[in-house]
Amino acid sequence: MMMNLFSIFDPMSSIFSISLNWMSTFLGIFFIPKIYWFIPSRTNIIFSKISMNLHSELKTLLGPQSFKKGSTLIFLTLFYMIVFNNFLGLFPYIFTSTSHLITTISWALPLWLSFMLYGWLKNTNHMFAHLVPQNTPPILMSFMVLIETVSNLIRPLTLSVRLTANMIAGHLLVTLLSSTGMLISQYLTFMLVLIQILLLMLESAVAIIQAYVFMILMTLYSSEVN
Template sequence: MMTSLFSVFDPSTSIISSSLSLNWSSMILGFLCIPLLFWFIPSRLSTIWIFINKTLHYEFKTLLGVDNKGTSSIFIPLFLFLLFNNFLGLFPYIFTSSSHLIMTLSLALPLWMSFMIFGWIKNTNHMFAHLMPQGTPPLLMPFMVCIESISNMIRPGTLAIRLAANMIAGHLLLTLLGSTGPSLSIIPTSFLIITQIALLLLESAVAIIQAYVFTILITLYASEVK
């Protein structure tokens, strides 16, 4: 069973049994935030949902260009999926799936690889042009090709590490500060609670920002393969 908040980072921990791990099932808990009546009856919730989808669509459309052919429909669910998982990780004793590289890399690597394969097959000259920035001196051309190739290859890793590191750092800080509470007197505990609330608000902002940054960077990588 879970003995501390650090257990939410352990994929093998389970509430029911040590042989049956249900932690990764927390990734689908976001669907519980969307009641069934949402799909049938127009409400304020559906209005907010449509507004968010339209805003994200126009944002991704600007990055992808006018002729995106519905490509934004890939990135909007990705953003909402990350947003739900990041927020669920803020609740105590709920497994934080977005803090694990196996989850973030599973999102970044297939998308990046599909864009690269599509770009090199359909638009080879354009992909070669990206390896050589305009105005590069002839002497530096071989080095620039190596640098651009390496920077392109590490993109999925940097995406995955950025999201996982930002999500786990705040959680650990909240846990470490909270563990000192029982040993403090009333006045320091009051300041500790205020600090914890401020950090929780900061982590809520980080949850939104990191989901947005991950999706925007993937969108920028997709726009380069045209």
């Protein structure tokens, strides 16, 4: 492992030639509440309420024409997977898989590609109409087609880079503040601990917000092709 500031994002720690750091991605399975209870637990009730609220919001974004029974499950699954991995990265000695492009782009690229293929094969005229916004002057139509095409092509990259950059930025800030603990006086240590607690609360909010933004943007991309 590289002994520098970015070594906390190095996924190459392994035993018996198995990269065990990537196994942290599957730890979220153990946090999913069980549904086979005679009396639902509080965790299960909270989990169900969050799912129903997100389901109603996604149903509104998809619209009555594109919404079908079960169509929001893939976006809810994506949201919970990103939230679990973001929160697990806040615990000590747990590898943050969402801080690597190989993970985030593997979520964004297949979904975006499937939406584009479905749109161009099933709704070709609709996809062509999206390339030219309404009330565009005829002289600017060719430029708008080029701009809209480039913006559509970079969507999976912007989605993955946004999530990765936010995870890396927060973790680097926590690491930088932690490394100064041995260099400051005892009186300033209390302030450092307080700042770390506030920063941890901020990172918890960022973990939820970034997963929510990822899910909403992917839902909007899906609604555009229908």
